[in-house]
Amino acid sequence: MLNEYLKNASAKWMKGEGPYHNIVLSSRIRFARNLKNIPFPSLAGDEDTEKVVNTTKDSLKRAETGLGKHQLTWMKDLDNLEKQVMVEKHLISPLLAKEDRNSAVMLREDEAVSIMLNEEDHIRIQCLFPGLQLEKAYELADQLDDLIEESADYAFDEELGFLTACPTNVGTGMRASVMLHLPGLALSKQINRILSAIGQVGLAVRGLYGEESEVVGNIFQISNQITLGQSEKDMIKNLLGVTKQLVEQEEQARQNLLNESKIRLADKSGRAFGKLSNARIISSKEALELLSQVRLGVDLGLLENVDPTILDDLMVLIRPANLQKYARKDLNPQDRDIKRAEIIRKRIDLSTNKEG
Amino acid sequence: MMCQNCSKRPATVHWTKIINNEKTEVHLCEVCAKESNQFDFDIDSSFSLQNFLTGLMGGDPEDLRISDQKKVQCDTCGLTHQQFAKMGRFGCGKCYEVFGEQLKPMLKRIHGSTSHSGKVPKRAGGTLRIKRRISELKESLQRCIYREEFEKAAEIRDEIKKLEEELE
Ligand SMILES: [Zn+2]
Ligand SMILES: [Zn+2]
Secondary structure, eight states, X not given: OHHHHHHSOSOGGGGSOOTTTTTEEEEEEEEEEOBTTSOOTTTOOHHHHHHHHHHHXXXXXXXXXXXXXXXXXXXXXXXXXXXXXXXHTTSSOHHHHHOOXXXXXXXXXXXXXXXXXXXXXXXXXXXXXXXXXXXXXXXXXXXXXXXXXXXSOBOEETTTEEOOSSTTSTBTOEEEEEEXXXXXXXXXXXXXXXXXXXXXXXXXXXXXXBTTOOOOTTEEEEEESOOSSSOXXXXXXXXXXXXXXXXXXXXXXXXXXXXXXXXHHHHHHHHHHHHHHHOSSOOHHHHHHHHHHHHHHHHTTSSOSOOTTHHHHHHHHTSHHHHXXXXXXXXXXXXXXXXXXXXXXXXXXXXXXXXX | OBOTTTSSSBOOEXXXXXXXXXXXXXXXXXXXXXXXXXXXXXXXXXXXXXXXXXXXXXXXXXXXHHHOOOOOXXXXXXXXXXXXXXXXXXXXXXXXXXXXXXXXXXXXXXXXOSSOOSOXXXXXXXXXXXXXXXXXHHXXXXXXXXXXXXXXXXXXXXXXXXXXXXXX
């Protein structure tokens, strides 16, 4: 089954559409959980980490309907490239990819659920949905959490809540986040003002690949900053409210741009499409920026016959490990830039043929 | 974490910039982020989570290592205060009790709160679920009395009594 994932570069859940999918690319909920009386992974022995995997595996096996068809994969059974592909698909964290000591991931067939074992915490439940579906993702994570807890004793404190390796996660242990494509706000130069306002309501803003990424292609990840003192529902409500406002502002900005400079906008996205269709060498940064402009053009009806999911797919496909998986060999950065241009051209051919 | 530019306000905007293949993490408060145009400026980032957390514990890591005044150690996982200062991570759930006293001000500064009001797990949560339920019921009891819905109030009162018996 794992070969399947690696063959189909973009995750299956991405193919789905969700509410506000033209602006909200995805919604994610992550729960950090630890078992009682077992040291956290950084200080745990082999017996301990094995116990974590077995306990989680057993509890979810008994509840097959809860998690659905899934597979457990040990990190030590994967080569570096395979791990990196999973990181680029947001299925595992960069930290898990680095860990070999009885670290594992339980992946649901559609890749919408991944449960990381022995990462920074014993158990990290992650649910990913396309579009703005935070509540749905929360419900699923909550349900899986209950299933695991039926046979696992969690480290929980009446006053501090769920105990985690890092004090920045203690309490709910929950990180809720949305990935947004905001080219309208960026083009109209409102983005800095708006993003800085977000900080005032307890949310944090990051680039495409979480903590280790710069903001490129106008893609922003917004998540709750604190985990203690508020209920999960309130945290989600807060993030949901801010996201909806951002969607509104982005729509407004797009409309204004359309009213004021439609021809320039059409020119910009048309040129971006031309570059992507004809480039022979392209960096990931340039590709993401052009893809952002193309996607905006598609969303606004300025570019016809281009598949709107082009950005979601290529965002993953053009990353280094996915490229090398596709090329079936190691590539140096220059070769990657060539391979990247090739993949983009193929993907564009595919989508335009399909439409026309 | 605090803003790396002014160190006065919490950092709420985070990203990584890459210049000449060198990655730099940038963490800014809303004021400094606003001043920076298009996320583009040069700041020498010497930020690390460890130092940050240690700072919140009320001392810098060098001090702790040299003076070694507090020989606090977790008896379950063996983590010492010095190790925590270095890693910024706890070793087990028990650590939260062991380092509890120093922990509170740190949690207060990270989260603005020191008490959990979210999900209570069914098993590990023990009696907390019942206690939460009781305080919810007490609130609705007050509302019923205020609205003079005495029949419903009596029902709620009985339910509270039953739950309180369960606690004993
Ligand atoms: Zn500042
Ligand atoms: Zn400990």
